Amino acid sequence: MTLVITSGFTFMSKASSVGRQRVIETAAMMLATRGLRGISIREVAKAAQAPLGSTYHHFPEGKSQIVIEAIEWAGERAASELKACLSTNNENGVRVFLENWRNRLSKYSFQQGCPIVAAAIENSDDDEQNIKRAVSDAFNKWQDILCDYLLEQGHNEHYAHSLSLTIISSIEGAVVLCRGYQNLQPFDAIIATIPTLIARKNSSDLRENNE
């Protein structure tokens, strides 16, 4: 339940901005745990030790604003971690990133997944096209980073595009499966298979099967 805050985000002049930021990070954590409709502003505020009365001061658009900012923050956080892994580990970058995710999953006993996934799969009849936009923005950012990396590794553009989407899909799917299975087998599986797709530099056997 305890959340370690590492961001030095400063925005306004006062100490309350760290309270605002803590609400965002707590919302992201609870989103990853319980889903979009599983969290309430009251609970987020309580967990963030922020006064409920002030959430509508910091987030005048209400819950959807909190959720969107949580998605953006989590997306940015994962993007910078991915970038760091890829730039410092060269051809093993993806594997290191996978293993980081693996460790985080077991650290939290499969209670936490990906907040962006949680926001992606819960439709509501009326509201919030903006949530979907924040979700696709996050996915897009990860894909761009991965795509650039794969191009640097010598893959052609088309394969880099497909492979980057495949990697992200596998990760997100494996996180879901691990939470269902309550063990790490799905993640260990993609750690065993995905790197072989990256290692293969010539993608000749791929082209003939495209439509």
Added chain:
Amino acid sequence: MTLVITSGFTFMSKASSVGRQRVIETAAMMLATRGLRGISIREVAKAAQAPLGSTYHHFPEGKSQIVIEAIEWAGERAASELKACLSTNNENGVRVFLENWRNRLSKYSFQQGCPIVAAAIENSDDDEQNIKRAVSDAFNKWQDILCDYLLEQGHNEHYAHSLSLTIISSIEGAVVLCRGYQNLQPFDAIIATIPTLIARKNSSDLRENNE
């Protein structure tokens, strides 16, 4: 919104059992659309044209029973479809299954995903270890079917195990990404990459990287 009922499920003697079954299938559909906490018994009953007063007659354990039976039904349904694809298409079986999923996604305009995923990622503090069990049962069934198929295709046991989990992870992840992106690119990506993992019969380059 219209739900086509294809199952010939008979259980009790009366026509009301089709009402009961319709509640299950409607719950599965709404679960796939709005998530575990996004559905209410009242709404499911209304959508299934079943009287609210009788849901607690057919499902005395309440919402959790409805959800569990919906998961079981959806898991069984997907399992039999997967089995059919694999047995009638031999080495293209997975590809056919992927394309079926792809078509279903666009048919429902990315509104519907996988009900089992929805149930897998929403933790609640107190209740329902049984939901998690139903989820992992469904995943396990799919994995067994895929694993047997891959063994028949000539893969060794360890690779078949890893690859089957990778395939399921990729599909579930791609479904999530497609809903986020609101387009089919993620699914087209895994259709381009996954079959190459299946086509490769010798997994020699895989073994050296395992821990």
Added chain:
DNA sequence: CACTTGTTATAACGAGTGTCATAGTGTAGC
């Protein structure tokens, strides 16, 4: 007819939800 049995109708309970209005607090600048 009475009687059972499977099903439905209706109303209510307590709890939780997002949101808002209003009043109160503190602190910085004059």
Added chain:
DNA sequence: GCTACACTATGACACTCGTTATAACAAGTG
């Protein structure tokens, strides 16, 4: 001092939620 303003406290509104209790209904059986 005092005003301005960012923030917080409190309580309320209208709503939905899962669940239960209780009564009614329909149909078959004796």
